[in-house]
Amino acid sequence: MHDTLRRLFQFKAWANDELLTALARLGHESPITRLAIKALSHTYVVDRIFIAHMTRKAHAYASANLSEMPTLENLSADIRKSDREYIDYVSALDRDQLAERIDFAFTDGAPGRMSREEMLMHVITHGVGHRGQVSAVMLLNSAPPAKDGFTTYLHEAEASARRRAAA
Numbered sequence: 203m204h205d206t207l208r209r210l211f212q213f214k215a216w217a218n219d220e221l222l223t224a225l226a227r228l229g230h231e232s233p234i235t236r237l238a239i240k241a242l243s244h245t246y247v248v249d250r251i252f253i254a255h256m257t258r259k260a261h262a263y264a265s266a267n268l269s270e271m272p273t274l275e276n277l278s279a280d281i282r283k284s285d286r287e288y289i290d291y292v293s294a295l296d297r298d299q300l301a302e303r304i305d306f307a308f309t310d311g312a313p314g315r316m317s318r319e320e321m322l323m324h325v326i327t328h329g330v331g332h333r334g335q336v337s338a339v340m341l342l343n344s345a346p347p348a349k350d351g352f353t354t355y356l357h358e359a360e361a362s363a364r365r366r367a368a369a
Contacts, residue, residue: 207292207300207319210326213355215285218242220348221333222278224340234343235274238336243268243277245332249284252321253291255306255314265309292322 221242225235247266254261272280300319308314316324337347349355357364 207295207322207326208289211285211289211292211322212359213352214326214329215282215289216355216359217333217348217350218281218285218329220350221336222274222281224346224348225274225336226278228345230274232345234336234339234345236271237339239271239274239277240267241332241335242281243271245329246277246281246284248328249288249325251309252325253284253287255304255316256291256318256321258304263309288325 221238225232225238228235244267247263247268251261251263251266295318300322301317303315303317304321306314306316333348333350337350340347
């Protein structure tokens with residue numbers, strides 16, 4: 203599972219980068235970009251909240267949504283930095299650390315208890331969902347969506363190992 207989680211976080215970073223690059227091509231004034239910033243800033247905040255839970259550090263977020271939206275450039279830099287941190291974090295965990303259950307409080311004050319592995323899977327699936335929302339908005343507005351398939355990632359990231367023999 204450890205290798206799978208590491209690869210999923212590498213995929214997450216790649217998919218985020220593909221989407222952020224596609225949004226940058228649309229420009230600041232695009233209504234798609236403005237909506238995407240709302241969705242992606244939310245996923246960024248959730249990512250930061252959960253890394254704080256897993257490392258048992260405090261976070262400053264009272265909500266999973268920001269009151270003021272960042273620029274796409276600032277959000278992109280923050281997401282890319284966070285994605286690198288997650289890859290490093292996951293790569294250093296052992297099986298016992300993944301299984302460890304951690305008590306925490308959700309932003310609404312409700313108590314929570316999850317294993318690190320469960321938290322990491324939440325971060326992965328949560329981001330997939332919101333990237334999908336942004337891609338749907340892009341399609342509805344005749345903008346080409348970013349590449350976001352795990353199979354596409356694997357064939358790009360591991361091209362030499364994924365090549366098929368010539369027919």
